[in-house]
Amino acid sequence: MKTCLRDAAVAVAAVSAAVALAACGDADGGSGGGADGLKIGLLLPSSQTSRYEEWDRPLIERRIKELCGACTVLYANAQLDVDRQLQQMNSVISRGADVLILDPVNATSLRSLVNMADQAGVPVVAYDRLAEGRISGYVSFDNEQVGRLQGQDLLKAMGKKADGGQIVMLNGAPTDPNAADFKRGALSVLKGKVKIGKSYDAPGWRPAEAHRSMSDAIAALGADNIDGVYAAGDNLATGAISALKAAKIKPLPPVTGQNADLAAVQRIVVGDQYMSVYKPFRPETDAAAAMAVALGRGEEGMLADIATTTVGNDTTKDVPAVLLTPISLTVDNIEETVVKDGLYTIDQICTPEFRSACDRAGLTG
Structure with a gap:
């Protein structure tokens, strides 16, 4: 423990100290959860875009619980503030996160902390946006x-x-x-x-x-x-x-x-x-949750069964990745896309203000 404290003391910033101490805690049997009680940090960038709170967060949390009933999700939303996300990443690491799912507000600003997390044995899954630094997995769309x-x-x-x-x-x-x-x-x-x-x-x-x-x-x-x-x-x-x-x-x-x-x-x-x-959010959230649980358990080999391709960023080549196919949405395919997939119901879309337009579009009747 003394060596770990010394490493933390000479770190170049407070965030690196938190990473170093978190690693020391795991080494000494501290807050790291182990295979049956992982702590998974989930760091999302914004609530201004409704998807993150309405879909990404609950779907990721649900899938993690399905894969690992004893896992704990440490959640934070940066509200588009880079400094806040740096503090949040620092916080979840110091609280003993075993693995991170990170959607960066600013990929460049977080690079050094991503690298520090990796050095401390806390792998990072880049979610939706390709983070810079030594990430262990990536899930997004093409x-x-x-x-x-x-x-x-x-x-x-x-x-x-x-x-x-x-x-x-x-x-x-x-x-x-x-x-x-x-x-x-x-x-x-x-x-x-x-x-x-x-x-x-x-x-x-x-x-x-x-x-x-x-x-x-x-x-x-x-x-x-x-x-x-x-x-x-x-x-x-x-x-x-x-x-x-x-x-x-x-x-x-x-x-x-x-x-x-x-x-x-x-x-x-x-x-x-x-x-x-x-x-479609569910394939993306499911893949991110599966990658995080596999990495948290030290089962890096499992990523080959999850990933469909590889990508590279500024420092890392051949990162296991899932790149999903986006779908064009127009008035002609609302029912067979967002309604069929359960994203919204017709009643949610066709409120009284939009009822006549929905009638013209063939969504009601």
């Missing part, structure tokens, strides 16, 4: 395919204007590695087809940022010169559509999205938003 679906549907919705028309791009947070993948996928479809009049990043994926950027684009390009809007996520579509409506633009140009938020599905029904990208 993010470039997400962007390609958005680009393809935007061109389809633009019709004749898809050949030479002008669009505005509202990309995700520059600190989010997924946002770069979405943009890359979208541009692989859009470049050479349309003119990109304005392109903006949205720090924190905040709707207010998208509203400001869309308002700026309308002022710069003119209300009649925007033929489509690439919004990387449904929360950005929220801001874009509010700005378009504030400028009294009718009809609205087609707007894309992602995550199949309930409000976005309702906007699709009424025609304010053309599409979203539906990413």
Whole structure:
């Protein structure tokens, strides 16, 4: 124990001290849970996007309990605050986490702590976003395919204007590695087809940022010169559509999205938003839970049965990975996707405000 304390004392930051002490505690028979009582840290980035609290967290916790009845989940949500997530990661490690499931607010800022956790024997499963550092597993969707679906549907919705028309791009947070993948996928479809009049990043994926950027684009390009809007996520579509409506633009140009938020599905029904990208959460959450339990139990060989491919990040090659297939969601396939999968019921979508639009879409009757 003295050696461990000395290692912690000379660590370069308080977070590394917590990691070192956590490792020492496990070595001395401390708070580490062992195969039948693992502590699994679950660190999610935001509650502004509804999926994390409504779907990711409960589904991951449920699957962990199914795989390991005595396991404990140490949960924290960073609310898009990088410093808060650093503190939360530090906290769950110091509380004896055996393994982490991490969806990073900022992959670069967390790299050193990911590496320290790995050195201390606390493996990290990167969830939904590819964390930097020595991760042990990764679960997400094919993010470039997400962007390609958005680009393809935007061109389809633009019709004749898809050949030479002008669009505005509202990309995700520059600190989010997924946002770069979405943009890359979208541009692989859009470049050479349309003119990109304005392109903006949205720090924190905040709707207010998208509203400001869309308002700026309308002022710069003119209300009649925007033929489509690439919004990387449904929360950005929220801001874009509010700005378009504030400028009294009718009809609205087609707007894309992602995550199949309930409000976005309702906007699709009424025609304010053309599409979203539906990413079935259960396969993603199940894979992350299975990876975490296997790693916590020291069963790294089991990852080969879970992973479908490998990926690499800034420091690690051949990371076992599960990359799932996203689905384009439009008014034409709401019933066979989000309703069939139990994400929402018809009653949840078709509230009185949206009843007539649901009737026109064939969702009620």
